[in-house]
Amino acid sequence: MSSTTMTQKQGFAATLWDYLTTVDHKKIAVLYLIGGGFFFILGGLEALAIRIQLIQPNNDFVSNGFYNEIMTMHGTTMIFLAAMPLIFALMNAVVPLQIGARDVAFPFLNSLGFWLFAFGGILLNCSWFLGGAPDAGWTAYAPLSVVSPGHGVDFYVLGLQISGAGTLIAGINFLVTIINMRAPGMTYMRMPLFTWTTFVVSALILFAFPALTIGLFLLMFDRLFGSGFFDASLGGNSIIWEHLFWIFGHPEVYILILPAFGVFSEVIPTFSKKRLFGYTAMVFATVLIGFLGFMVWAHHMFTVGMGPAANSIFAVATMAIAVPTGIKIFNWLFTLWGGNIKINSAMLWSLGFIPSFTIGGMTGVMVATAPADYQYHDSYFVVAHFHYVIVGGVVFAIFAGLHYWWPKMFGKILNETLGKITFWTFFFGFHLTFMIQHFLGLMGMPRRYAVYLPNQELELGNVISTIGAFLMAFGAIVFVINIIVTTTKGEQVSGDPWNGRTLEWAIPNPVPHYNFKQLPLVRGLDALWIEKTEGRKELAPAEPLDDIHMPNPSILPFVMSLGLFIAGFGFIYQVDHPSWLIVLFIGMGITLGTMFIRSIKDDHGHHIHKEDLDEEAR
Amino acid sequence: MAENTNLDYQKKKNKEEMKQQVITFALMIVFTIIAFAMVLSDLDKLFVVPILFLLAVVQVIFQLYYFMHMSHKGHEMPAFMMYGGIFAAFLTLLGLTVLVWW
Structure with missing residues (x-):
């Protein structure tokens, strides 16, 4: 009996309990999708509020203080709570299937990673109802973030600390999974590109997130426990925050964009009916971008006053990244060249990505030019640049990936007509919103300001930008409608609706919860395609049919994360009154208690017996 | 027969490894003695500290490669x-x- 049909027969409470306790990577992918989707809509609403405020000079749609809050929360939400989990949704849904594994290496930690992210995100957004959201920008630069009144920034620190721990856990999990759990025959150089990018990204998470953890701890101690790491009057140095933030922050943008590259490297070959051009170069470029990502953080800080030597070094290192990225762009174009191209929604997003992202890359080299950056810095030019790479790269990839893998995740193909409406409105809306912002920036419009003055020729550009934002919102709404329509009316398709090339398409629809009855034998890159060219429909098994060992579901990750969530409030409010320490102790008690239970309680999982598998086949 | 050769090879390899480990262990003790001696003596700090760091790095490499088998396949x-x-x-x-x- 498959997991999907089982869910349909369950009541609501049983389904809810199933998802709260699940350790199945496919269900955790769905949870990440729901969580990330929710925060994506929330961040989108904040973006609309920003654009409405800026539609005319001296507008008073929101107050200046509230503008700071929505501007901060838009950035923080979109990066940490929307883009990251949506990427993790795709990784969780696809990577174990692509490498021929039955689950990730640590299913329990996988669940814990999700719940930490979810509770961190909820904690952060609780600030809206508890005296105001963080308002120091998504980068939370000290000293502003240290002196910012109220508890807004405290919620930022604690919320990101908790969800950051979840991300770190997820990264380590994927590293171990990809190193240890590849199917027989799947060497590193036979891994699909999406798996490769997930692998490199997980390494980046492992090395980059500790810098954020340290930075947040220092900020937390400055704000809540009276230390002075960033306070110059106590001998501290506020620039340390900027460095720590960007030592994390720059790898973070590669953490977002590399999986996007992976998605396109799957979609384009499938719908061009060609092997990915320059596979080895693509792998090499991915690893190189990963390394270079750690050597360029200070290009966010050209105007800090590091001096011409440091600025030059970081400028040159930054421009070097254009080389491997350019290799990738050309490889996608060469993959398309001469291919038997089929254009559907997933392919549209991929084709739209190439010019959009290239524009973002080009402005990237422009802002990497240190002397010129003094002109661009903190203007709308920078806003336009990073929206071109993050929306034109990451968001397009998420849409492409969802269209491409939806039949693997949910067994149905998303509606093509609605998908195309989403693409065209979102695509034009996106360029309408952000192309003009380059010019607004060059004309001197500073970022993060709640108002601008009339008669500075900024009116028309801002109106155009706001219209574009509403077009994007329209596209996103159509996508939500698409999901509802497909879920209610869509038809189940076969396990391989796209005539795919990689291992995940060798699995029947719906995917059994143990993924592979017998682990497959991989004989080369594009493992399934190799079998197809030799007239077989599926891969040869690499092992005899035997009992399958599966992990047991557990509620402990949920409770563990809930404990930290409660403790977060204790940490934040103990500055107001010491009695809040009780909340802190209760929360930490719950977390440490569940950790203790997890440590002493043996849980060896369960076996699916060979006879039951035989039964199912009949 | 084949198994026997394999066993002989393994024995030889183990012996080799044992030798290396003993040498490394002796070297590490010597390094530690040097480190302590340098701190005790009245040498210039600017000279002692970098050497101490160098010795520490070498010891870490020994530890990783000879005792934690990172040299193995x-x-x-x-x-x-x-x-x-x-x-x-x-x-x-x-x-x-x-x-x-x-």
Whole structure:
């Protein structure tokens, strides 16, 4: 009996309990999708509020203080709570299937990673109802973030600390999974590109997130426990925050964009009916971008006053990244060249990505030019640049990936007509919103300001930008409608609706919860395609049919994360009154208690017996 | 017969490894004695500290390669990840030292 049909027969409470306790990577992918989707809509609403405020000079749609809050929360939400989990949704849904594994290496930690992210995100957004959201920008630069009144920034620190721990856990999990759990025959150089990018990204998470953890701890101690790491009057140095933030922050943008590259490297070959051009170069470029990502953080800080030597070094290192990225762009174009191209929604997003992202890359080299950056810095030019790479790269990839893998995740193909409406409105809306912002920036419009003055020729550009934002919102709404329509009316398709090339398409629809009855034998890159060219429909098994060992579901990750969530409030409010320490102790008690239970309680999982598998086949 | 050769080979290899481990162990003790002696003696700090760091690094390498078997086959990925981590940490420290404190 498959997991999907089982869910349909369950009541609501049983389904809810199933998802709260699940350790199945496919269900955790769905949870990440729901969580990330929710925060994506929330961040989108904040973006609309920003654009409405800026539609005319001296507008008073929101107050200046509230503008700071929505501007901060838009950035923080979109990066940490929307883009990251949506990427993790795709990784969780696809990577174990692509490498021929039955689950990730640590299913329990996988669940814990999700719940930490979810509770961190909820904690952060609780600030809206508890005296105001963080308002120091998504980068939370000290000293502003240290002196910012109220508890807004405290919620930022604690919320990101908790969800950051979840991300770190997820990264380590994927590293171990990809190193240890590849199917027989799947060497590193036979891994699909999406798996490769997930692998490199997980390494980046492992090395980059500790810098954020340290930075947040220092900020937390400055704000809540009276230390002075960033306070110059106590001998501290506020620039340390900027460095720590960007030592994390720059790898973070590669953490977002590399999986996007992976998605396109799957979609384009499938719908061009060609092997990915320059596979080895693509792998090499991915690893190189990963390394270079750690050597360029200070290009966010050209105007800090590091001096011409440091600025030059970081400028040159930054421009070097254009080389491997350019290799990738050309490889996608060469993959398309001469291919038997089929254009559907997933392919549209991929084709739209190439010019959009290239524009973002080009402005990237422009802002990497240190002397010129003094002109661009903190203007709308920078806003336009990073929206071109993050929306034109990451968001397009998420849409492409969802269209491409939806039949693997949910067994149905998303509606093509609605998908195309989403693409065209979102695509034009996106360029309408952000192309003009380059010019607004060059004309001197500073970022993060709640108002601008009339008669500075900024009116028309801002109106155009706001219209574009509403077009994007329209596209996103159509996508939500698409999901509802497909879920209610869509038809189940076969396990391989796209005539795919990689291992995940060798699995029947719906995917059994143990993924592979017998682990497959991989004989080369594009493992399934190799079998197809030799007239077989599926891969040869690499092992005899035997009992399958599966992990047991557990509620402990949920409770563990809930404990930290409660403790977060204790940490934040103990500055107001010491009695809040009780909340802190209760929360930490719950977390440490569940950790203790997890440590002493043996849980060896369960076996699916060979006879039951035989039964199912009949 | 084939098995026997294999066993002989394994024995020889183990012996070789044992030899290396004993040598390394002796070297590490010598290094430690040197380190202590240097701190006790009245040498210039600017001279002692870098040498101490150098000795520490060499000891870590010995530890990893001879006692934790990183020289063996199948340890390429851990080695790669460790060097990657050292690379990232080194850049961070270098950046902060040069840009913030200098």
